[in-house]
Amino acid sequence: MSTTVEHAGGIADHIHPEPQGFIRRYVFSLDHKIIGIQYLITGFVFLVLAGLLAEVIRTQLLHANGGFVSNDTYNEVYTMHGSAMVWLVIIPLITGGFGNIIMPLQIGARDVAFPWLNMLSFWIFPVAGLMLFSSFLIGAPVAGWTEYPPMSLQAGPGTSMWAAAIFLVGVSSTLTGINFVVTMFQMRAPGMTFTRMPLFCWAQLATAPLLMIATTALAAALAALFMERQFGVPFFDPTKGGSPLMWQHMFWFYSHPAVYIMILPAFGMISEIIPTFSRKPIFGYKMIAFSSMAIALAGMMVWAHHMFTSGLAPYLQLPFMILTFTIAIPTGVKIFSWVATLWGGKIHYTTSMLFALGFLALFTLGGITGVFLAAVPFDLHVHGTYFVVAHFHYVLVGGSLMGVFAGMYYYFPKMTGRLMSEKLGKWHFWLFFIGFNGTFLPQHWLGMLGMPRRVPVYDPQFQFWNDVSTFGSYVMTFSILLFFINVLVSIRNGKKSGPNPWGARTLEWQIPSPPHYYNFKNIPTVYGLPYDFSQPLPYKGLEEELTDSPVHVGAH
Amino acid sequence: MDIANIERIIAIVGGIIVAIVSAIALKNDWKTPGLDNQVFKVMLALLFVGAVIALLAGAHVLGNFPSPKGA
Amino acid sequence: MAVATLPHGATAGHADHGEVDQLYVETRALRLQGFLLFLISDCVLFSSFIFAYLYMRNSGQSWPPPGINHLDVAFAALNSVVLFGSGATMHYALENWKHNNFGRYAFFMIATIVLGILFLSGQAYEYTNLYFKEHVSWAGSGIFGASFFTLTGMHGFHVTVGVIYLTVLFLQSVHGVYTKDKYFGLTAGTLYWHFVDVIWVALFTIFYLI
Numbered sequence: 001m002s003t004t005v006e007h008a009g010g011i012a013d014h015i016h017p018e019p020q021g022f023i024r025r026y027v028f029s030l031d032h033k034i035i036g037i038q039y040l041i042t043g044f045v046f047l048v049l050a051g052l053l054a055e056v057i058r059t060q061l062l063h064a065n066g067g068f069v070s071n072d073t074y075n076e077v078y079t080m081h082g083s084a085m086v087w088l089v090i091i092p093l094i095t096g097g098f099g100n101i102i103m104p105l106q107i108g109a110r111d112v113a114f115p116w117l118n119m120l121s122f123w124i125f126p127v128a129g130l131m132l133f134s135s136f137l138i139g140a141p142v143a144g145w146t147e148y149p150p151m152s153l154q155a156g157p158g159t160s161m162w163a164a165a166i167f168l169v170g171v172s173s174t175l176t177g178i179n180f181v182v183t184m185f186q187m188r189a190p191g192m193t194f195t196r197m198p199l200f201c202w203a204q205l206a207t208a209p210l211l212m213i214a215t216t217a218l219a220a221a222l223a224a225l226f227m228e229r230q231f232g233v234p235f236f237d238p239t240k241g242g243s244p245l246m247w248q249h250m251f252w253f254y255s256h257p258a259v260y261i262m263i264l265p266a267f268g269m270i271s272e273i274i275p276t277f278s279r280k281p282i283f284g285y286k287m288i289a290f291s292s293m294a295i296a297l298a299g300m301m302v303w304a305h306h307m308f309t310s311g312l313a314p315y316l317q318l319p320f321m322i323l324t325f326t327i328a329i330p331t332g333v334k335i336f337s338w339v340a341t342l343w344g345g346k347i348h349y350t351t352s353m354l355f356a357l358g359f360l361a362l363f364t365l366g367g368i369t370g371v372f373l374a375a376v377p378f379d380l381h382v383h384g385t386y387f388v389v390a391h392f393h394y395v396l397v398g399g400s401l402m403g404v405f406a407g408m409y410y411y412f413p414k415m416t417g418r419l420m421s422e423k424l425g426k427w428h429f430w431l432f433f434i435g436f437n438g439t440f441l442p443q444h445w446l447g448m449l450g451m452p453r454r455v456p457v458y459d460p461q462f463q464f465w466n467d468v469s470t471f472g473s474y475v476m477t478f479s480i481l482l483f484f485i486n487v488l489v490s491i492r493n494g495k496k497s498g499p500n501p502w503g504a505r506t507l508e509w510q511i512p513s514p515p516h517y518y519n520f521k522n523i524p525t526v527y528g529l530p531y532d533f534s535q536p537l538p539y540k541g542l543e544e545e546l547t548d549s550p551v552h553v554g555a556h
Numbered sequence: 557m558d559i560a561n562i563e564r565i566i567a568i569v570g571g572i573i574v575a576i577v578s579a580i581a582l583k584n585d586w587k588t589p590g591l592d593n594q595v596f597k598v599m600l601a602l603l604f605v606g607a608v609i610a611l612l613a614g615a616h617v618l619g620n621f622p623s624p625k626g627a
Numbered sequence: 628m629a630v631a632t633l634p635h636g637a638t639a640g641h642a643d644h645g646e647v648d649q650l651y652v653e654t655r656a657l658r659l660q661g662f663l664l665f666l667i668s669d670c671v672l673f674s675s676f677i678f679a680y681l682y683m684r685n686s687g688q689s690w691p692p693p694g695i696n697h698l699d700v701a702f703a704a705l706n707s708v709v710l711f712g713s714g715a716t717m718h719y720a721l722e723n724w725k726h727n728n729f730g731r732y733a734f735f736m737i738a739t740i741v742l743g744i745l746f747l748s749g750q751a752y753e754y755t756n757l758y759f760k761e762h763v764s765w766a767g768s769g770i771f772g773a774s775f776f777t778l779t780g781m782h783g784f785h786v787t788v789g790v791i792y793l794t795v796l797f798l799q800s801v802h803g804v805y806t807k808d809k810y811f812g813l814t815a816g817t818l819y820w821h822f823v824d825v826i827w828v829a830l831f832t833i834f835y836l837i
Binding site: 596607609 | 656659660663697699700701702703704705707708709711712714715718719722814817818821822824825827828831832835836
């Protein structure tokens with residue numbers, strides 16, 4: 001064998017024969033790249049559904065006294081919009097989707113540690129998604145995506161369906177987390193130490209424990225809610241000796257880490273895209289890597305800042321406020337490092353880079369309002385208003401979803417072997433950017449003026465900015481339509497990309513696009529960081545990758 | 557002698573046996589390498605603690621005893 | 628290198644299977660880590676309910692709530708000792724497997740399964756006692772009943788799964804699925820069983836002692 005001595009005969013050199021037949025290859029596939037694409041497709045389908053729900057919300061708010069849908073339907077719509085966007089769109093796209101496709105390629109592995117578990121965790125996800133959406137048939141949940149009791153205890157049967165569906169998504173996330181941690185600990189290519197790992201992998205490494213630990217805590221909360229609703233077990237009902245505040249603790253103990261689950265992998269993708277299109281080594285590799293871990297760790301300890309108005313004891317408010325402020329430090333380190341990477345670089349304004357730059361601007365805005373909201377006095381003023389809505393849409397849409405789009409334009413050639421149209425892509429970016437700001441920037445002002453969230457009708461004085469917001473959302477939706485057209489057209493008719501259209505230096509770009517099912521003919525050996533532009537590539541053993549030399553399938 | 561006292565005595569004797577056995581197993585395993593053996597050591601140590609707790613509970617040292625039954 | 632972690636030197640006496648054993652060593656490391664991570668996340672599931680119980684307990688005025696007596700510590704201590712004893716026998720079962728004493732392995736393995744079933748019977752006895760004599764129920768006794776029956780029920784479920792798991796492992800080992808060098812299934816079973824025991828240490832302490 002031509003590979004290194006350390007791995008002679010091990011898993012790394014073990015190539016299974018290629019699966020045959022459509023079902024084995026593309027449906028119940030064990031290949032991490034196919035599973036990742038399955039995640040992406042399913043996630044984008046749910047993005048369309050949840051996006052349509054968002055448009056229902058905005059259309060309802062076009063007039064001060066509503067009238068587009070009934071008030072009860074409106075409650076169902078915003079609840080399902082939030083739940084679907086968080087659990088069925090962003091988390092699966094960004095961990096299951098991009099994590100699966102890119103992470104094993106970047107560490108030089110043939111697959112994830114447990115391919116079968118990977119397939120299982122994917123197939124749980126669409127089932128859970130269908131369960132969640134089918135709760136519309138029996139009266140969808142109405143208490144908002146946070147489902148605070150006592151409202152969630154009194155609502156119709158859909159809430160139990162909601163709890164069961166989210167529980168299943170949680171199982172899927174937990175399995176993915178376990179899989180990723182083991183993969184990154186055990187299956188890195190020879191010479192790829194942790195401090196040589198690409199930053200996207202570092203971001204996934206910070207995310208995976210959150211997926212594993214925080215999601216299980218949510219499973220406990222959901223199980224308790226389900227038991228209380230179905231069997232009357234008194235966990236949250238104060239009249240029977242439970243406590244509604246306990247739900248908030250259990251829920252936010254998951255859901256605050258969940259916001260880092262949603263944003264850390266996006267950070268990772270931005271950390272790949274910015275050095276590639278600046279043609280410059282990333283500034284502060286170790287600081288970016290460690291700040292991901294710091295964010296993940298600190299993110300586990302700040303959940304109660306969502307509960308400042310829930311009757312939390314004042315002596316608890318102060319530590320949670322200060323801890324929340326400290327998260328701004330590692331986040332600021334990242335923003336600083338990215339800007340410093342851009343500084344003096346030879347910037348290529350591709351669509352992917354535009355989305356990355358847009359991410360920088362919008363995420364910074366969202367991050368700053370996050371610091372506002374962490375301050376107790378300010379939070380008491382705007383809690384439960386549109387200011388909060390604007391804040392988390394800036395970090396989730398302006399942050400995570402922009403990251404997803406940046407990643408899509410960047411990794412689409414690796415997935416399909418074809419480039420996406422830059423012309424349509426630029427239209428997509430600019431319309432999305434303008435539409436996004438049109439939608440959510442006015443919501444800051446609405447919130448400061450005191451417009452509460454989750455209301456179907458509002459005071460006429462808010463009419464103008466609500467209309468601006470609604471028109472902005474139509475522009476945004478149209479731009480996403482352009483994105484889907486771009487994807488569908490480019491899959492068949494896009495320009496052939498070749499293995500490395502962007503001149504990137506991480507491992508996944510050194511092999512053909514799309515990669516063979518076994519990824520690498522020979523597992524490479526790694527000698528250095530992947531970001532040192534102007535140096536020779538720090539890999540050995542990749543000479544045969546782009547040639548037609550045969551690979552020894554089924555041999556060790 | 558009522559049933560509760562018999563239970564207590566068995567719990568104390570069993571607790572002593574399990575505590576000693578897990579302590580010996582821990583001592584024998586002390587120098588073994590490998591991730592699984594490290595976890596086994598932690599588990600055995602906790603098992604020892606658990607046995608001691610159960611033994612103390614049986615001996616009425618730990619636990620809540622609102623009214624001394626049978627005394 | 629990874630070979631050093633295998634207790635008996637996988638290649639000794641199996642020179643013709645050298646490559647397969649290398650594969651086994653790496654696969655074993657993967658599975659071991661995956662299994663431990665699964666146990667950690669399972670631990671978080673229990674911790675959440677324990678947190679909920681302690682949170683409610685400390686925010687109330689008096690404990691136990693009116694109408695509920697303290698639990699029977701003597702019987703629970705006995706039952707705990709049964710479960711902890713099964714942890715010890717499981718440990719010796721694995722040790723004897725490693726040292727190739729199949730007879731003693733079988734004895735300790737069966738002892739573990741029997742003690743596990745004994746614990747479950749004790750649990751069932753305690754449930755009936757609580758339900759019919761003390762009138763403590765899952766849904767009707769406030770947070771105490773909810774937490775007690777949810778947590779001990781979850782634990783009992785884990786013990787039941789463990790008993791089935793160990794039985795399957797025992798049957799597999801009788802049929803020669805595991806060898807002296809390759810017995811990851813037994814290691815995983817032991818880890819799981821120890822985990823179940825250790826969870827009970829926490830549950831016993833929070834429900835019966837404090």
